[in-house]
Amino acid sequence: METLEELELPPDLLIGLAVALGIGMLIGLERERRQGREEDRGAAGLRTHALLALSGAVATVLGVWASVVTGVGVLTLTVASYTRSRERDPGLTSEVAILLSFLLGGLALNRPALAAALGVLVAILLSAKGALHRFTHEHMSQNELRDLLLLAAAALIVLPLLPDHAVDPWGALEPASLWKLVVLVMAVGAAGHIALRLVGARWGLPMAGFFSGFASSTAAVAGFGQRARDTDALLVPAVAAALLANLASLLLFAAVIGAASATLLRAAAWPLLAAGLAIAAAGAFGLWKAPRAADALPDEPQARAFRLSHALLFAAIVAAVLLLSAWLREQVGDRGALVAATLVAIAELHAAGASLGQLAGGGLAIADARWGVIALLGASAVAKSVLAFVSGGWRYGAFVALGLMAMLAAAVATAWLVPFEGGAAAA
Template sequence: MDWEQATQSLPAALGIGLLIGAVRERQHGNATTLQAGVRTHALLALMGTVGIAFGQAVFLVVLLAAALLAWSSYRITARADPGLTGEIALLLTVLLGGLAFDAPELAAALGVVVAILLWAKAPLARLSRDVISDQEMRDALLLAASALVVLPLLPDEAIDPWGVLVPSKLWQIVVLVMGVGMLGHLALRMVGARWGLPMAGFFSGFASSTAAVAGFGRGSRVAAVLVGPSASAALLANLASLMLFAAVIGTTSPALLRASAWPLLAAALALLAFSLLGLRHVKEEAVPRTATAKALRLGHAVMIALVIAAVLLVSEWLRQVFGQAGALVGATIAALGELHAAAAGIASLNASGGLQLDAARWGVVALLASASLAKSVLAFASGGPRYGVAVGAGLAAMVAGAAATTWLVPA
């Protein structure tokens, strides 16, 4: 038995027991059914540390004794308080006391988490019973199953002869589309549409601006007043995507990024300006804070992934048939489905000398135009005419700004 180690672990165990016991005491201090408070939990934590110091056999005896105490406590309080939280807390205190012997920092951190969960009884109950609807719970479970169950089972290798269709990558698009829809739904519920949707849009753009355009388009159908904030969210998602676009180009070809800096800046300013236009006439009190539609739709997300897969196949076929010229055309077509992959292709051609700098600059504009065309069509399909016009106008302004600056400012 290492008594020096045990002595160092005892303060952590004592702190864990006192903290958990204090929370239990505060929550049930006036109740006659409270069987374990500050002193009991502190003693149980110390028992756990001392027991593990003597060996695993002694610790198991201590844990069994705590389980018997928890069982006795439940028999006494079952009619007045049928919950098992207090009894589970007893056992956790002993386990954390034993963990403190070998990993006091981890045990202390877990003790704080346990105390927070015990303290948050009322807010968590209100969240699960009153705030979250049955439909939102079903949508959250569907999203979790898609990301944590289906995605790990899909192969990471291409299933086509050209190596462009990777099932796991395509399903990631499905998960992203559903995730963006859920993110926008939660932002609408928590912050309101005027600012919640644009915030959600910008951050979702770092994952997939295409998914954002589709997700916020579907959300805009809930109410007419949501069209403006949803379009602004989609444009801000494209602003975030444009930032990633520039980063991809800079990583592959720094010279091309320097030559395209002003066009990219003009494109970003155009997106920002049009996104602000969608918010100027929206009054927060007129916006519904509770969405009535589903937070996500699996069929909608799968359809988008299938369209992107078709675009990738066509672009790769062009590259195989027509070589370098086909690669440029293929990259432009690929931008219909995946802008950043197309950007890497253009930048690689420039870095390897297969594409002159001036042509590469116009290639960047062509990629933006191709992606904007695809997203505009998607905006009309997912959100209807008003949403499609708003998003299409912002994307067209982005392309126009980039093209005019490329023409006026030499490389």
């Protein structure tokens, strides 16, 4: 009898065949268990799906014509299976699973890792039938479905079509970057909506706020402001979410400054630390003041996860600020670079921080750059305070502004009381 070495079977072929068999058995196992539980079971079980996957693998080895002929045969058997069972089971899930087992078996010969991952995903989707149906029919409203499709279209259809280069004379406006802000505002609203459903308003919104702050704290302030305006009972959790989003943004701001100029980060370390402690304390205070009783907060979130008009208005404001700062830099020259960076911070704090770090590395006095960091924080805090009033009303705006001003005051006081003894410029 010939050994494997004498047969000269490539290891990749053996791996592919093993993966194909595993995929077929995994999908077939789920189908077999469902056959045992339901009267409207499909035609294919464990053995059939394993054979289908191996058929796809063997056909791939034999060549294109073998794959075509075998594929036509599998498709014919699939149509016959549906014709026999359509009266008691009009769905196509079992038939689609048959085709996927065959196709994934063929894919396993060339891309075994991808085929295995897709096979696991198919098995998960098949086994989650009841949960998915309950979620779709009992938990998701028509408005939520519309919002989900709108967000997907904005991120996956519109965004790739927009140019990623500047389209204005000053080189400030990139349509793709601006549209990313629109997507972020909608995504922040959706994240808060999901968090509300999962863990409730008291912890869900602040948790969503903190993580969304790494993407855009400005978008978070706007998104949670709209939620606070729509539902009065969510005011305090929304404020805590907005403040914790700014804490995350501050952490990212410090990292950006450090990447651009390590000396500037060392110079601004104590003011930034004080600012972080102040905004964290404000967010924690909001969590402590949030209603603890279950009946004090709404049981269900609002029907809409976000408003597209609100996101578009936010992006338009950002575009106007970017144009103003670019025009100012062109008119004033290098002397207006720091002023321009401060104006940029109104719309995008992290981009302004990177610009300031580059200015410090290019010769700007470290003491001036240190106070420039405070100026960027101040410009951002003022802009977000105004946005909070506009998006969430005077109560939301007042609370958010109070937390942001506490952050700014802590940074200013620390910078004043703890001077930096360093060189003239950042290294």
